Amino acid sequence: MPALDLCSHAETALAALVDVMNQETTLLRAGHLREAGKLTPDKARLAQDYVTLARTIQRQSARLAAEAPEALTRLRSGHESLATQMAENLRVLATAKTVTEDVLTDVARMVGQQNRTRTYGTGGQVSADPAASARGLAINRAL
Template sequence: MTAAARLAAIDSLPATELCGRAETALAALVDVMNQETVLLRAGHLRQAGQLTPDKTRLAQDYVTLARAIQRQNQRLALEAPAALEHLRTGHDRLATQMAENLRVLATAKTVTEDVLTDVAKTVGQQDRAKTYGTAGRVAQDPNAAARGIAINRAL
């Protein structure tokens, strides 16, 4: 089945079924994001990272259905106004959960970077020569602080 055919099939769903599918996808996405937020707050970065494939799939499903709802908005407003309003409320919950999730992700990223930077500085200080140079000071190599340690800022 082509992408156009899949979109046409979604667009032709009965109003309550289309809204119901979108609501189900939305609830699952909010749930996964909440799980990820809880794991990140607890410092379980690897477990949170394992939720990424599910979160990505659910987000794609929801966006596909949300776009169908946008395309069919007039029809849905006539045929299922209560379901459409309930879906809008759910979308507001998603926005709130996404904001919280992004805040926690940014905090985790900052904490991770700070820890890695501190480790790099400590390792660099241990590798530094402990002899005096010609000026009577301990020689300091500014490049030694991060030797052998890389920080991935893609989180």
């Protein structure tokens, strides 16, 4: 494949990947987890396409540097932009995961309190059975 065509395909794949990651990050920040999840298949496909092209470019870097140095420089700059976007995306994903786990833990605690006995024991304290906490509550940690 001609050097400029290869670089052009890679730039297009890179721009699309950065765009979909930006959309996902924006949706996650707004708390729209379901909508963000719908972008996952596109993100995975675009990432696979970009990685395939990046490996090809890496193998042919000497030829590309000679035939299309400006395009190669643009790709390197775009790759740095992708790295920045990925770091931000991962930071937002980690925050969303932590918030979700905290909410689910609070819900489980509240459900467990509803099942707790309301009588006093011999020591004058309300006895709590930790095994009764959150019966029947399932948490999906797939996020």
